[in-house]
Amino acid sequence: MKTIATPQSERRWQAVLARDTKADGRFVFAVNTTGIYCRPSCRVRHARRENVQFFDSPDAAEAAGFRPCKRCQPDRIHPDQQRVQRIVEACRILAASEMPLTLNAIASQVAMSPWHFHRLFKSVTGLTPKAWQQALRAGRVRSALHGGETVTRAMLDAGFQTGSSFYHQADTALGxxxxxxxxxxxxxxxxxxxxxxxxxxxxxxxxxxxxxxxxxxxxxxxxxxxxxxxxxxxxxxxxxxxxxxxxxxxxxxxxHPQLACELPLDIRGTAFQQRVWQALRAIPPGETLSYQALAQRLGQPGASRAVASACAANRLALVIPCHRVVRSSGALAGYRWGTERKAMLLARESKSKEE
Ligand SMILES: [Zn+2]
Incomplete structure (x- = not known):
């Protein structure tokens, strides 16, 4: 059988060559000569392009007669996804429960330690289990649960959207x-x-x-x-x-500055501004960079003024951490939302880094 190259299959093949873990769960690839199918990130040696075909799901690959690879286990749910599914399950249990549940009770129902559950719950939903239950009681989350699946979907989206892929989407979508x-x-x-x-x-x-x-x-x-x-x-x-x-x-x-904001973002700006903002997101919490150093990082050492105005044009406080850019002298310089706030944010970040 001759494989027909489409733009989609070409992108998929590139993801396979790069062993891109972000592509896992989006499709699988199967090798005609071995009869085996894999996740995009599988570590096995790559087959020749003409022997590879792509399927949207493990089921589709199996329906076409392929067996799952023993190494990457493409028919199993990815551990990250498995953990998020437990949180989704916990949300369902909480939604169905008339009575407030203790942290221990809910964690044991999804077979996790209370500490680990609390942490993961917060990183997936943005709320502690307690706050989530309060919101439920107030009927606030109830409207989000309308339709059941939508909330699951929304949480998976929130948990899995990565910063870098968003920028690509935004660039092409905005253009x-x-x-x-x-x-x-x-x-x-x-x-x-x-x-x-x-x-x-x-x-x-x-x-x-x-x-x-x-x-x-x-x-x-x-x-x-x-x-x-x-x-x-x-x-x-x-x-x-x-x-x-x-x-x-x-x-x-x-x-919790260490907790990166994983929500999908809608970033509007010129191509240069977007590059500056993307570079800002790469500065870890608790660290600062000068306008000059940021300009150098972008490969435009003379552009520190333009970098400063791109920082000033940022409309996503915290999410795009423009507060992490300071003068070369170490002076704080301006902040769209007040130098005092900038100082406070940086102080909190360096404290939480020490801890
Ligand atoms: Zn494999």
Missing amino acids: MTAQQYRRGAPDLTVDYTVAPCVLGLCLVARSARGICAVLLGEDENRLRDELAQLFPHATRLDADAAFNQQVAQVIGCID
């Missing part, structure tokens, strides 16, 4: 400057909510693509005005209660 996009997108809808955090108030807004603004301030009305300036043509709505989970995850980044 133009923010201004052009704004002019051409009068039908954009942005919903948002304002929540208290240790830094004052935090406004989190999302579009259909993901979180599109995180703003910090003291005054709710001024935060709303700032959002209106960023999205002048958009319809701005108060977010529904289910959105609180995502907000909690963003605010969680303040308390």
Whole structure:
């Protein structure tokens, strides 16, 4: 049988050659000469391209007569996914329970240690099991559970979306400057909510693509005005209660800087701004970089001013950590949301790094 090369099969083959773990779970590849199928990341020696075909799922590969590889076990659920499924299961148990459950009780129902369960639950949902139950009782999460599967889907998405793949999507999806996009997108809808955090108030807004603004301030009305300036043509709505989970995850980044925000993001900016913002996300919590060093890292040592203005144009506080860039002298320099907040954020991060 002659394999027909399509753009999709070509991308899949590249993922196989790169042994890209991010492709695991999206498809499997099968080798005609051995009758075996594998995950994209399998470590076995690669067969020749003409002997390889792709299937969307292990079931499809088996239906075509292939056997699973013993080494990468493509028919088994990936351990990461397995863990997230336990959290999904825990959410179902919590949703079905009329009575509040203790941490021990719920952890034992999904066969995990209370400590590990608590940690994983928070990283997947953005809330502690206790806060989740409070939200449930208040009926806030109930609306998100409407339809059962949607919440599962949303959590898997939140847990598995990686920063880098998002940027690729955003680049291709946007493919133009923010201004052009704004002019051409009068039908954009942005919903948002304002929540208290240790830094004052935090406004989190999302579009259909993901979180599109995180703003910090003291005054709710001024935060709303700032959002209106960023999205002048958009319809701005108060977010529904289910959105609180995502907000909690963003605010969680303040308390636990090591916990990267894995929510899908909607980043609007010029190609250069996006490169700067991407580089900012690579600065680990507890560390800082000068504008100059960042410009060098981007391969444009003369562009430290442009880098500084890209930092100032950031509209995703915390998520894109522009607060981690300082002057070469070590002076804090400006911060869109106040130098005092910048100092506080950096202090919290270096403290949590020591711990
Ligand atoms: Zn394999």
